[in-house]
Amino acid sequence: MDNLNSYLILSAVLFSIGTIGVLTRKNAIVVFMCIELMLNAVNLTFVAFSRHLGNLDGQIFVFFIMTVAAAEAAVGLAMFIAFFNNRESIDIDDANIMKW
Amino acid sequence: MDISSVFFALVAIVAVVSALLVVTCKNPINSALALVLTFFCLATFYAMLNAPFMAAIQIIVYAGAIMVLVIFTIMLLNIRVDENKKHSHQLALGSVIGIIVLMMTGLVLTRGKVSQPVGDITNELINSQGHTELIGKVMFTDFLLPFEVTSILLLVAIVGAVILAKRKLS
Amino acid sequence: MFDNVWLIPLFPLIGFLINGLLGKKIKNETIIGTIGSVAVFASFITAVMIFMNLIGLPANERSVNVKIFSWISAGNFNADIAFLIDPLSCLMMLVVTGISTVIHIYSIGYMHGEEGFYRFFAYLNLFVFSMLLLVSGNNLLLMFVGWEGVGLCSYLLIGYYFHKKSASDAGKKAFVMNRVGDFGFLLGTFTLFWWLGQTHDVWTIQFTELAKNADLFPTGGIVTIITLCFFLGATGKSAQIPLYTWLPDAMEGPTPVSALIHAATMVTAGVYMIGRMSFLFIRSPETMLTVAVVGACTALFAATIGTAQNDIKRVLAYSTVSQLGYMFLAMGVGAFTAGIFHLMTHAFFKACLFLGSGAVIHSMHHALHHVHSHDDAQDMRNMGGLKKFMPLTYLTFLTATIAIAGIPGFSGFFSKDEILWQAFANPLHGSMNTVLWAFGACAALLTAFYMFRLVFMTFHGTCRIKAGAEKHLHESPMVIVVPLLILAFFAAVGGYFGVPKLIGDLFGGIPNYLEHFLSPVFANAEAYMHAHTHHAHHSHALEWGLMGTSVVIAVVGISVAYMLYMVNPDIPKKFTSAFPVLHRAVYNKWYVDEIYDFVFVNPCKALGRLLWKGFDVLVVDGIVNGVATVVMAFGGVIRYFQTGQIYNYAWTMAFGVVVIVGYYLFK
Numbered sequence: 001m002d003n004l005n006s007y008l009i010l011s012a013v014l015f016s017i018g019t020i021g022v023l024t025r026k027n028a029i030v031v032f033m034c035i036e037l038m039l040n041a042v043n044l045t046f047v048a049f050s051r052h053l054g055n056l057d058g059q060i061f062v063f064f065i066m067t068v069a070a071a072e073a074a075v076g077l078a079m080f081i082a083f084f085n086n087r088e089s090i091d092i093d094d095a096n097i098m099k100w
Numbered sequence: 101m102d103i104s105s106v107f108f109a110l111v112a113i114v115a116v117v118s119a120l121l122v123v124t125c126k127n128p129i130n131s132a133l134a135l136v137l138t139f140f141c142l143a144t145f146y147a148m149l150n151a152p153f154m155a156a157i158q159i160i161v162y163a164g165a166i167m168v169l170v171i172f173t174i175m176l177l178n179i180r181v182d183e184n185k186k187h188s189h190q191l192a193l194g195s196v197i198g199i200i201v202l203m204m205t206g207l208v209l210t211r212g213k214v215s216q217p218v219g220d221i222t223n224e225l226i227n228s229q230g231h232t233e234l235i236g237k238v239m240f241t242d243f244l245l246p247f248e249v250t251s252i253l254l255l256v257a258i259v260g261a262v263i264l265a266k267r268k269l270s
Numbered sequence: 271m272f273d274n275v276w277l278i279p280l281f282p283l284i285g286f287l288i289n290g291l292l293g294k295k296i297k298n299e300t301i302i303g304t305i306g307s308v309a310v311f312a313s314f315i316t317a318v319m320i321f322m323n324l325i326g327l328p329a330n331e332r333s334v335n336v337k338i339f340s341w342i343s344a345g346n347f348n349a350d351i352a353f354l355i356d357p358l359s360c361l362m363m364l365v366v367t368g369i370s371t372v373i374h375i376y377s378i379g380y381m382h383g384e385e386g387f388y389r390f391f392a393y394l395n396l397f398v399f400s401m402l403l404l405v406s407g408n409n410l411l412l413m414f415v416g417w418e419g420v421g422l423c424s425y426l427l428i429g430y431y432f433h434k435k436s437a438s439d440a441g442k443k444a445f446v447m448n449r450v451g452d453f454g455f456l457l458g459t460f461t462l463f464w465w466l467g468q469t470h471d472v473w474t475i476q477f478t479e480l481a482k483n484a485d486l487f488p489t490g491g492i493v494t495i496i497t498l499c500f501f502l503g504a505t506g507k508s509a510q511i512p513l514y515t516w517l518p519d520a521m522e523g524p525t526p527v528s529a530l531i532h533a534a535t536m537v538t539a540g541v542y543m544i545g546r547m548s549f550l551f552i553r554s555p556e557t558m559l560t561v562a563v564v565g566a567c568t569a570l571f572a573a574t575i576g577t578a579q580n581d582i583k584r585v586l587a588y589s590t591v592s593q594l595g596y597m598f599l600a601m602g603v604g605a606f607t608a609g610i611f612h613l614m615t616h617a618f619f620k621a622c623l624f625l626g627s628g629a630v631i632h633s634m635h636h637a638l639h640h641v642h643s644h645d646d647a648q649d650m651r652n653m654g655g656l657k658k659f660m661p662l663t664y665l666t667f668l669t670a671t672i673a674i675a676g677i678p679g680f681s682g683f684f685s686k687d688e689i690l691w692q693a694f695a696n697p698l699h700g701s702m703n704t705v706l707w708a709f710g711a712c713a714a715l716l717t718a719f720y721m722f723r724l725v726f727m728t729f730h731g732t733c734r735i736k737a738g739a740e741k742h743l744h745e746s747p748m749v750i751v752v753p754l755l756i757l758a759f760f761a762a763v764g765g766y767f768g769v770p771k772l773i774g775d776l777f778g779g780i781p782n783y784l785e786h787f788l789s790p791v792f793a794n795a796e797a798y799m800h801a802h803t804h805h806a807h808h809s810h811a812l813e814w815g816l817m818g819t820s821v822v823i824a825v826v827g828i829s830v831a832y833m834l835y836m837v838n839p840d841i842p843k844k845f846t847s848a849f850p851v852l853h854r855a856v857y858n859k860w861y862v863d864e865i866y867d868f869v870f871v872n873p874c875k876a877l878g879r880l881l882w883k884g885f886d887v888l889v890v891d892g893i894v895n896g897v898a899t900v901v902m903a904f905g906g907v908i909r910y911f912q913t914g915q916i917y918n919y920a921w922t923m924a925f926g927v928v929v930i931v932g933y934y935l936f937k
Contacts, residue, residue: 003108004214010112012205014119020198021123023920024191029128029174033135037119040142051149055219056238059154066161067250071257073166077173078264084177092916099914197924204931
């Protein structure tokens with residue numbers, strides 16, 4: 001496939017945007033969504049390569065990543081709720097008691 | 101420039117713009133909706149890559165399940181939009197790292213060499229047998245054990261989520 | 271039938287498990303006591319059945335190896351859980367289970383109301399289990415398991431009143447001294463196994479196999495080393511010089527324990543072990559001489575101490591040490607049957623004496639408690655005239671005392687006289703014989719003296735108990751008296767199993783049952799002895815003469831005790847004031863404990879303290895604490911990287927990714 005490169009570039013761009021979001025946003029849920037964005041960027045790479053190589057293993061991998069993402073969403077959001085219940089905030093700057 | 105390239109470019113622009121919106125929107129709800137849009141774009145790409153099963157579960161799992169859960173949580177918590185502290189002070193530094201990552205991936209792309217197709221999955225095979233059937237065959241033969249282990253992972257996640265959301269720390 | 275031999279140790283083990291695990295819940299003393307006694311009685315019945323089967327076999331087939339399962343198998347080394355049924359082990363099983371049964375029943379009455387009643391019976395059953403393993407195991411390792419097991423139970427039961435410091439100290443002393451002996455036992459086992467395997471390619475520790483290969487062993491040399499190692503083990507377990515000092519202290523335990531473990535069974539384990547390995551011991555004249563000399567010295571030495579003790583149980587303890595000395599003397603002169611015979615009769619009369627003293631102490635304690643007196647219930651100076659309060663106890667006690675003193679017709683006479691005669695007549699040690707005999711005879715004199723001193727001070731004369739307490743003195747309950755009667759009966763007639771040929775012929779050829787029964791066990795040793803020594807012929811007149819001498823000796827000892835403590839009680843006081851140094855030395859047990867403290871215990875303590883303060887605190891703790899300090903110092907610096915801010919971690923991670931990917935890109 002001659003357009004493999006376009007997919008990879010697009011995936012790289014999305015991944016970088018996700019990275020910037022994770023590093024700069026303070027709202028924990030937004031950070032979480034940015035992580036999902038990064039995961040999806042990787043997924044796109046997997047599918048693109050899988051199709052290019054004519055092998056389904058990459059797509060199986062995407063399937064597992066989605067499962068992990070689902071588990072992560074369930075646990076992560078539960079943590080945010082627990083965190084919010086205790087701190088009345090969802091700001092990651094407020095999760096700062098784990099220090100010296 | 102053929103029609104499919106034009107279509108790809110259009111969808112790619114939508115995906116990038118909506119991804120940027122995810123990062124920049126002040127209101128988390130807007131971010132979430134932008135992310136849903138990104139996911140739809142990705143589903144479109146999967147369909148263009150002749151992987152209809154992946155496109156379907158992308159929409160069902162990500163847009164349908166995960167994002168609904170996220171939006172539920174945002175609304176449940178009813179977070180105030182904190183205008184003055186929306187972005188942390190490391191915006192510049194974060195962006196620099198983001199750009200470095202982008203440059204590096206670009207470098208990888210320009211330097212790397214992609215091998216020729218190794219597998220026997222062709223468009224013709226997918227069209228004749230169906231993508232879901234092919235995936236299913238691989239999933240329940242070569243990847244049976246990881247598949248079963250995944251179910252345990254989900255079970256653990258369910259239990260963890262219930263315990264975490266229920267408990268009120270003193 | 272022999273296949274069921276494993277039941278014999280199993281019953282006490284079950285009793286131990288039930289009482290040990292559930293005893294605290296059961297609480298009811300009758301049930302606990304019944305479980306313990308029935309368990310031991312069941313093994314006694316089984317032992318009797320085994321015995322019946324054994325005597326049904328022809329004499330030369332009376333050695334059966336019953337293998338239950340293979341226990342350890344590693345290379346050339348094999349150890350089975352296997353039992354050896356032969357006359358010796360069978361006799362030991364009968365004695366152990368029989369006397370244990372009686373003592374268990376006695377304990378139900380004696381330990382009534384004691385705290386931890388279930389604990390006592392659990393330990394006692396565990397002891398019986400270990401002892402049966404010791405006497406019936408067919409290899410050295412299984413014997414050693416029993417050997418250690420009885421040591422453990424001894425420790426636990428001596429320290430039964432563990433809240434009393436003297437009791438827990440005595441327990442520790444017994445354990446540590448036994449360790450010294452056990453060390454010898456193990457070394458002997460290792461050397462035996464290694465030597466036999468190396469030189470003759472016979473890799474075994476099984477008694478039956480060793481006996482079969484007895485001719486492979488040379489005379490002296492390596493056999494002396496092996497047997498001396500084993501004998502060291504025997505001195506520890508059987509309280510011989512130099513490792514005897516733990517036994518008198520072991521009287522801190524409850525009296526039934528003293529009777530069962532420290533008189534009748536456990537302390538005879540060393541004698542049994544030498545008997546079991548007689549084919550090996552006989553091949554080393556040096557070891558045999560050592561055994562005989564140590565036995566004779568112990569017999570005399572302990573007897574001298576026994577004459578000046580005032581604690582009723584301590585007198586009996588020294589008497590036990592002394593009588594064990596006799597057994598070793600017998601073993602040492604090659605009179606194995608006589609040694610085992612004395613082991614058996616001693617088990618009867620000494621158990622009876624201890625239980626009788628227990629009844630006395632019990633009664634004294636009770637009476638003194640009534641008048642709120644803190645006098646020592648075990649001190650004979652507080653007793654006297656107890657005869658009329660406790661007639662049955664007195665009767666049984668007197669019977670056993672007559673037996674131990676060696677009055678003809680009672681069991682002690684037959685066995686002790688046999689030992690003295692063999693010491694004199696056996697050609698094994700040449701000119702040493704007369705010396706050994708003289709030691710034994712002197713010890714016999716002292717035995718008769720101190721035992722009757724004990725009887726006179728306790729049961730005769732005026733009652734010296736605190737005024738008002740005497741009306742609370744009374745005979746013990748039936749559960750205590752009946753065991754005494756049983757044991758007294760056997761103390762009186764137990765000797766007729768082994769009537770010497772000389773006397774037997776006089777009364778129309780009464781055979782020496784015991785000698786016939788045991789002869790296959792010692793056949794190998796006897797044959798070797800006959801082949802390697804000049805068999806000396808002694809006239810019957812000499813034997814009668816010596817027998818008469820020992821009777822005279824016993825009568826003299828009794829008369830002296832009568833003179834000193836009944837007719838003229840002032841003489842002992844005058845004697846002590848005339849020879850104060852001698853009396854103090856004897857009273858303080860020749861200061862042996864103090865010498866041991868000075869020579870061994872204190873240097874060990876000093877070395878321990880040095881290692882503790884010098885090596886452990888400075889070096890070992892220094893290294894450990896040093897590591898901890900270094901880690902803490904590093905941590906103190908590094909912890910400032912833990913800001914608690916999530917974005918710091920996220921950044922670090924992103925930065926790390928950049929570095930790693932960069933490395934692979936630009937390398």
